[in-house]
Amino acid sequence: GNVVGCVALHCSNDRRCAEIACLYVKQSHGGQGYGQLLVEAAEQQARELGIPWVFALSTRAIDFFVEQLDYHPCPIEVIPDSRQERLRSTARESLVIRKTIT
Numbered sequence: 001g002n003v004v005g006c007v008a009l010h011c012s013n014d015r016r017c018a019e020i021a022c023l024y025v026k027q028s029h030g031g032q033g034y035g036q037l038l039v040e041a042a043e044q045q046a047r048e049l050g051i052p053w054v055f056a057l058s059t060r061a062i063d064f065f066v067e068q069l070d071y072h073p074c075p076i077e078v079i080p081d082s083r084q085e086r087l088r089s090t091a092r093e094s095l096v097i098r099k100t101i102t
Contacts, residue, residue, distance in 0.1 A: 004029040007038040009045050009054075012080045017098075018046045019083065020056040035061075039069055043101050052102045055079055057087060057094035071097040 005025035011018045020042050025034045046054050055074070056065055065071040076084055076096050087094060 005034045005038055007042050009042045011046075011049065011051065012083075014080075015049065015051055016053075017080065018042075018049070018051045018054050019079075020054050023056070023061070035064065036068060039065075043099070047101050050102075053098055053100045055096055055098040057092075057096055059092060059094050062095055062097060065097050069099065071099045074098045 006022060007020065007024075008022040009018050010021050020039055023035060023038060025038070043054055055078070056071065058065065062073070066073070074096050076087065078098065079087075079096055
């Protein structure tokens with residue numbers, strides 16, 4: 001009954017990929033595996049929707065995604081054009097990481 005984190009899955013219009021977004025775990029619950037469980041749940045939802053790969057954008061959690069969840073850095077050009085435009089219009093210097101899930 002106590003919410004300790006959240007994650008979102010944003011599907012592309014053509015369903016060729018989806019973004020793992022808005023991952024957050026309360027600081028008091030960090031290091032207990034909740035982040036991994038949340039990402040794995042979002043990946044499972046994408047699988048059930050028939051989406052072949054997912055991506056995430058991050059400035060701080062790259063090591064977590066790469067080392068613990070088997071994501072790989074990739075060029076921004078692989079994500080949907082609309083998401084590229086939104087990312088480029090911000091001052092954030094997020095890196096793009098992706099994972100094949102099917």
